[in-house]
Amino acid sequence: MQAFTLPEFYLTYPARMNPHLERARAHSMAWAKEMGMIDSPEPGGGVVWDEAELARHDYGLMCAYTHPDCDGPALDLITDWYVWVFFFDDHFLAHFKYTRDIDGGRAYLDRLERFMTREGETAPEPENPAEAGLEDLWARTVPAMSEDWRERFIESTHNLMVESLWELVNIEQGRIANPIEYIQMRRRVGGAPWSANLVEYVAAEVPHRFAHTRPLEVLRDSFSDAIHLRNDIFSYQREVREEGENSNAVLVFEKFFGIPTQEAAEMTNDLLTSRLHQFENTALAHVPLLAAVKGATPDELAAVTAYVKGLQDWQAGGHEWHLRSSRYMNEGAVSGGLGGPTGLGTESLTPGRLGLKRRTEQHTFVPNQPVGHLPVPELYMPFQFRVSPHLDTARDHTVEWAREMGFFEAGSPWDEQRMRGIDLAHCAAMIHADASPEQLDLSSDWLSWGTYGDDYFPLAFGARRDIAAAELCAERLSEFMPLDGGETPAPASPLEKGLGDLWRRTAGPMTEPARAVFRKAVEDMLGSWVWEVANQAQNRVPDPVDYVEMRRRTFGSDLTIALAKLAHYELLPPWIHQTRVVRELETAAQDYACFVNDLHSYQKEIQYEGEMHNLVLVVENFLGVDRLRARDVVADLMKARMEQFEKLANEDLPQLFEDFGLEPEVRGALTRHVDLLKDWMSGITEWHRQCVRYRPEELERLYAPPPVEVNASFSFLPSGLGTSAVRVRPANV
Numbered sequence: 001m002q003a004f005t006l007p008e009f010y011l012t013y014p015a016r017m018n019p020h021l022e023r024a025r026a027h028s029m030a031w032a033k034e035m036g037m038i039d040s041p042e043p044g045g046g047v048v049w050d051e052a053e054l055a056r057h058d059y060g061l062m063c064a065y066t067h068p069d070c071d072g073p074a075l076d077l078i079t080d081w082y083v084w085v086f087f088f089d090d091h092f093l094a095h096f097k098y099t100r101d102i103d104g105g106r107a108y109l110d111r112l113e114r115f116m117t118r119e120g121e122t123a124p125e126p127e128n129p130a131e132a133g134l135e136d137l138w139a140r141t142v143p144a145m146s147e148d149w150r151e152r153f154i155e156s157t158h159n160l161m162v163e164s165l166w167e168l169v170n171i172e173q174g175r176i177a178n179p180i181e182y183i184q185m186r187r188r189v190g191g192a193p194w195s196a197n198l199v200e201y202v203a204a205e206v207p208h209r210f211a212h213t214r215p216l217e218v219l220r221d222s223f224s225d226a227i228h229l230r231n232d233i234f235s236y237q238r239e240v241r242e243e244g245e246n247s248n249a250v251l252v253f254e255k256f257f258g259i260p261t262q263e264a265a266e267m268t269n270d271l272l273t274s275r276l277h278q279f280e281n282t283a284l285a286h287v288p289l290l291a292a293v294k295g296a297t298p299d300e301l302a303a304v305t306a307y308v309k310g311l312q313d314w315q316a317g318g319h320e321w322h323l324r325s326s327r328y329m330n331e332g333a334v335s336g337g338l339g340g341p342t343g344l345g346t347e348s349l350t351p352g353r354l355g356l357k358r359r360t361e362q363h364t365f366v367p368n369q370p371v372g373h374l375p376v377p378e379l380y381m382p383f384q385f386r387v388s389p390h391l392d393t394a395r396d397h398t399v400e401w402a403r404e405m406g407f408f409e410a411g412s413p414w415d416e417q418r419m420r421g422i423d424l425a426h427c428a429a430m431i432h433a434d435a436s437p438e439q440l441d442l443s444s445d446w447l448s449w450g451t452y453g454d455d456y457f458p459l460a461f462g463a464r465r466d467i468a469a470a471e472l473c474a475e476r477l478s479e480f481m482p483l484d485g486g487e488t489p490a491p492a493s494p495l496e497k498g499l500g501d502l503w504r505r506t507a508g509p510m511t512e513p514a515r516a517v518f519r520k521a522v523e524d525m526l527g528s529w530v531w532e533v534a535n536q537a538q539n540r541v542p543d544p545v546d547y548v549e550m551r552r553r554t555f556g557s558d559l560t561i562a563l564a565k566l567a568h569y570e571l572l573p574p575w576i577h578q579t580r581v582v583r584e585l586e587t588a589a590q591d592y593a594c595f596v597n598d599l600h601s602y603q604k605e606i607q608y609e610g611e612m613h614n615l616v617l618v619v620e621n622f623l624g625v626d627r628l629r630a631r632d633v634v635a636d637l638m639k640a641r642m643e644q645f646e647k648l649a650n651e652d653l654p655q656l657f658e659d660f661g662l663e664p665e666v667r668g669a670l671t672r673h674v675d676l677l678k679d680w681m682s683g684i685t686e687w688h689r690q691c692v693r694y695r696p697e698e699l700e701r702l703y704a705p706p707p708v709e710v711n712a713s714f715s716f717l718p719s720g721l722g723t724s725a726v727r728v729r730p731a732n733v
Helices: 021-035 051-057 059-066 072-097 102-113 129-144 147-162 164-173 179-189 192-202 214-242 249-257 261-294 298-324 356-363 391-405 416-422 424-431 437-462 467-478 494-507 512-538 544-554 557-566 574-578 580-600 602-608 615-623 627-660 664-690 696-702
Strands: none
Touching: 021 051, 021 059, 021 072, 021 129, 059 072, 059 298, 072 102, 072 129, 072 164, 072 192, 102 129, 102 147, 102 164, 147 164, 147 179, 147 192, 164 179, 179 192, 179 214, 179 249, 179 544, 179 580, 179 627, 192 214, 192 298, 214 249, 214 261, 214 298, 214 544, 249 261, 249 627, 261 298, 261 356, 261 467, 261 512, 261 544, 261 615, 356 615, 391 416, 391 424, 391 437, 391 494, 424 437, 424 664, 437 467, 437 494, 437 512, 437 557, 467 494, 467 512, 494 512, 512 544, 512 557, 544 557, 544 580, 544 615, 557 580, 557 664, 574 580, 580 602, 580 615, 580 627, 580 664, 602 615, 602 696, 615 627, 627 664
């Protein structure tokens, strides 16, 4: 029996068939035989695949559905790539997952990577079918790629191979990932970003200056998540019930929420629908804006459009293939893409398949509802906060610095009383408890500037739904962070003046590569503020995955951690920050701190500011639960992320030291980095407990005065004839 009844899927694009299907089937079978994939032995007897097994999987059909418009030779190459990747998955399963051979799996993957050669490199002689296949495919594919495209392809191929060890270790330990960890790790190990790179081969290469922008990253990520979530639903029976795997979203939700399998499958499908909506919203709203801002040429616009269409074709074709492949549980599934609302064959169309329920939920938010105070539950915090002895001096300094920058000018969202109540120096004194007086002053000033900006953007731009002005403000702020340390424009606002001063004091002693890292962290935060304005303009409650990932930026956590990294930037090799252990340590810490803020700021943001960027609200909206149940889900996520952090710090980090043979100085620097993350989480948690910013009595006091006009001399609000009536409320601080 099937483990559950398949849910109704949101299908927006009709699946189409490539006319070269039979050619691809015949070619891929012959190629697999040539590479030695057919009848490749398993440990203890048996074979990974025989000819009948490969025919049943029918990867030619999958590629004909997912790439309906490419010519015959291109379809042959694409199909060979998918034969290789599925063989690799099953070969690794048979040789290392079933046998729980972690060391052997690591050696296997290390050697396999050597077949992705760059210019001047030579691969070793292949010793198994996976190596032979990769060597052949690399030689046939790479000549068509630019250097940037090739590096992106290497990265995505590296991820899907190397992160298989994460799955293997979890199986060995009987550990099921938490939902946030699972989504971001599945994106790396599942291979869909790799598929997006191959879409460029048959559609069009994404121009370099667009490839690394947020809209294109969101397209890739939402595309990837949707593919993986769909696959998890169809493959649950085989992977979880038959093969004993535990890397599956249905299982993750089943265990985390303590719900039946059927309900977990429906929840997985709801998230799949939400990610598809995210893809559509990005393609239709944000990509055109990006093209306009960057002044895209007709050729660039055509390439990006073809790429988006290629991703859409993959979604439709991938679903259709899952309905037909013997590899998956597909009994009772509904076939076909979305047709018109009436006529022959439309009787099966329901609100679920149309995605109307999820879309309506996201766009019917009513701001400023009287939600009342949200009691914060007891939170799991295993680390003790510490306080710098220089706190009092930093408090006085930061207030004077804010006055000098103009934060207290008439019409500003802040005044001195409010800033002293926020007491950001107290927060800095705990997250950088060992800082010198000068370092603590600088840290306090950065927290003040970031909090001021985070309050200012919704006040100046969000209330007016003015995305263009928010973009202009963010772009101009970047001019105050010159990588060469050169001149900057004359500041026209406290935000600009403050950033210019902070950049000179922070970036001056840095090397240029370190400046680039730090500048990107600041620009990511600025971009996240624009993202919030865009959501307000659409009255759109964020998708859960997009919210979590963007919350790290809106909170300024990337910036804060970037400051910490700079203390040992020259000591640590750049690749170390891209390892799973370090990356997951940082994102787990970021999520914990961000969610602390969302719990404490719920009433302030939802009731008084009309905001929708709060995880409690996002969970309410997505799960359809009340605020208290949503609060408890957030607290459970925080506990899961903290427990993951502890495991990474206590078990995985020492293993990382051994695996890479790291020198004592590097080990010491990474250990100090982890200790700083502990201070960061514990300090932020304590600051929220003590700060008056979120207390009901303070909120009532701050919102009692009537609205005031924002000083147009330092804002980007409109001025001139017909604009005198523009007024906005001051943001609560």
